[in-house]
Amino acid sequence: PSNISAWWNFGSLLGVCLILQILTGLFLAMHYTPDTLTAFSSVTHICRDVNYGWVIRYMHANGASIFFICLFTHVGRGLYYGSYTFLETWNIGVILLLTTMATAFMGYVLPWGQMSFWGA
Structure with a gap:
């Protein structure tokens, strides 16, 4: 149809981004510790000691x-x-859309003491 344009690719790109987020999140969760005393050290560990951790x-x-x-x-x-x-x-x-925004807020912005680690 004539109304199909490059804008119609974004639904598929959403799926690709979601798969990327799930996979990289799982790999990061394997090395991350949520404790307030060791969280920053675990992020440093991911970037320095894990193979391609900084890329992930x-x-x-x-x-x-x-x-x-x-x-x-x-x-x-x-x-x-x-x-x-x-x-x-x-x-x-x-x-x-609302569920996605609420999940992002609850997971990355709201946890106390973690805001500066994730750049929120």
């Missing part, structure tokens, strides 16, 4: 930014093309 950490950090860029662009495409008229699909997407 930067992929996870930058992947989150790319994920949200793709997410907002995907929503913008839906607004531009009037996808909000499909109420059931649109409402599920809004629920997923």
Whole structure:
């Protein structure tokens, strides 16, 4: 159809970013300790002692930014093309958007003492 453009790639890119986030998050969780006394040391350990740990950490950090860029662009495409008229699909997407934002807030911003470690 004539309305299919490069904007339609962002749904697939969201899936790729989500898989990247899950995989890098699992690898980081294998070496991270959430204790307030050793959390910074474990991040340093990941960057210095784990093979390609610094790459995994930067992929996870930058992947989150790319994920949200793709997410907002995907929503913008839906607004531009009037996808909000499909109420059931649109409402599920809004629920997923709010759940994603709440998960990011609860996991990366809210924990006490961890904000400076994750750059939030």
